[in-house]
Amino acid sequence: MGIDVLDRQSPKLVTHNPNHEKRVVTAVASNPTRSTVGDVPIVSVFRRTRTGDADRDGNPLIYALKGIKGYSILPYWRAEIMGLAGEILAGILDELAEFDHVLAVPSSNAFCSDVAAFVSQASGVPVLASTFIQKKTVGQMLAGFGGIPADVRKQDRQEFGAQLNRWSKLRPGSAVSMKDIARSIRPHFDPFTATAEAPDLIGRNVLIVDDLLSSGASISSVAGILRERGAMVSALCFLSGI
Numbered sequence: 001m002g003i004d005v006l007d008r009q010s011p012k013l014v015t016h017n018p019n020h021e022k023r024v025v026t027a028v029a030s031n032p033t034r035s036t037v038g039d040v041p042i043v044s045v046f047r048r049t050r051t052g053d054a055d056r057d058g059n060p061l062i063y064a065l066k067g068i069k070g071y072s073i074l075p076y077w078r079a080e081i082m083g084l085a086g087e088i089l090a091g092i093l094d095e096l097a098e099f100d101h102v103l104a105v106p107s108s109n110a111f112c113s114d115v116a117a118f119v120s121q122a123s124g125v126p127v128l129a130s131t132f133i134q135k136k137t138v139g140q141m142l143a144g145f146g147g148i149p150a151d152v153r154k155q156d157r158q159e160f161g162a163q164l165n166r167w168s169k170l171r172p173g174s175a176v177s178m179k180d181i182a183r184s185i186r187p188h189f190d191p192f193t194a195t196a197e198a199p200d201l202i203g204r205n206v207l208i209v210d211d212l213l214s215s216g217a218s219i220s221s222v223a224g225i226l227r228e229r230g231a232m233v234s235a236l237c238f239l240s241g242i
Contacts, residue, residue: 001026005060011072014064016080022052024061028087033240037216040223044240045085057214066111089122099207101128105218115238116209132198139172160185186215194225202230213241
């Protein structure tokens with residue numbers, strides 16, 4: 001079970017297809033999948049494939065569910081996809097119930113928060129508002145580097161320096177977008193910071209929710225903030241990495 005894209009229309013329509021596994025494997029029996037980013041364990045509701053879609057930073061299904069980049073999905077297909085997601089989550093309810101909070105990675109699009117609410121409803125675990133976590137500005141990113149760190153690989157040093165140079169030409173208050181950064185150097189950047197209102201989470205288990213796993217830099221950054229406040233963390237993504 002996978003998805004099709006009717007790209008001769010505007011907007012491009014995403015539909016569900018039970019006859020193949022292109023782009024996203026949606027069969028309940030084939031999901032979820034598990035991986036790690038650093039030492040953060042991640043469970044992904046649906047598994048992405050390279051068949052029909054090799055874009056690590058995005059996917060037609062996510063674009064359609066978010067209503068961006070010229071993609072759309074009809075309510076019937078959306079309901080079917082979310083129904084399958086609910087069945088998959090039902091299979092790991094005991095695991096999800098071990099958490100004290102569900103927290104969405106901050107995003108300008110509501111879909112990640114919608115997934116967190118969906119997980120909360122399925123598991124009974126309350127949502128912890130992520131208002132105390134903010135994206136860093138260009139100025140904050142540049143302030144963290146006096147140059148290229150020694151642990152940046154030789155083949156990545158030129159790209160790393162170019163990224164710092166690009167930021168130096170932007171307004172310091174501009175928000176940072178991780179998707180504008182080459183994947184090979186993203187793990188060296190920490191895109192989120194905590195506000196003064198960050199809660200004490202000592203001894204609490206927090207499930208971080210993101211829509212799609214790409215480099216994992218956002219999850220790692222949010223996990224670091226939560227751990228600094230005493231939390232134990234794991235993550236759940238709507239779509240896996242590829």
